Amino acid sequence: MQKIKKGDTVQVIAGNDLGLQGEVMEVKKGWDASRRGQPARRNINKDRVVVSGVRIVKKHQRPVSQTQTQTGIIEFEAPIHISNVMLVCPACGEPTRVGFEIVDGKKYRLCKRCGETIDK
Numbered sequence: 001m002q003k004i005k006k007g008d009t010v011q012v013i014a015g016n017d018l019g020l021q022g023e024v025m026e027v028k029k030g031w032d033a034s035r036r037g038q039p040a041r042r043n044i045n046k047d048r049v050v051v052s053g054v055r056i057v058k059k060h061q062r063p064v065s066q067t068q069t070q071t072g073i074i075e076f077e078a079p080i081h082i083s084n085v086m087l088v089c090p091a092c093g094e095p096t097r098v099g100f101e102i103v104d105g106k107k108y109r110l111c112k113r114c115g116e117t118i119d120k
Contacts, residue, residue, distance in 0.1 A: 002027065003087065003098040004027065004049060004087055004098075005024065005027065006024050006026060007023065008087055008088075009022070009024075009087075009088040009090070010023075010024055010049070010085040010087055010088060011085065011086050012051070012054055012084060012085055013084060013095070015055075015084050016055075017054045017055055017080075020053065022051040022053045022054045023051070023052050024049050024050070025052050025077070026049065026050040027048075027050075028046075028048045028050070028079055029042065029046075030043040030044065030045060030046020030047045030048070031043060031046070032046075047081070048079035048081055048082060049079065049080060049082050049085060050080075051077065051080060051085065052077060053077070054080060055077060055078045055079075055080050056075055056077055056078075057075070057076065057077075058073050058074070058075050059073070059076065060072075060073055060074075089111040089113060089114060089116065091111060091116040092111065092113055092116070094113055096111045096112055096113040096114075097113075098110065098112065098118070099111075
């Protein structure tokens, strides 16, 4: 089970956007490509999240074909490494570490600060 999921509110704890909060729009898991018959492996150094309103970058996009809709200077949220964000507990409203709890065979995320379950 992941500590941070799509739809969670997170706070940036490192980088230029330190202290900003936003909702997770996408979680990207890092994978290394398979080579010579070996299976693809998970690389935790490449795990990233896209947070709304955080790390907004500009991209200069030129028109390539008739089907491309956006051209010119485009602003969008770039991915940020998952270790640079911390989950904000919905119960206490503070950034917190995440623990896990098993109740009736189901695994729930747990706020380490107030002890409330994050998943309802």
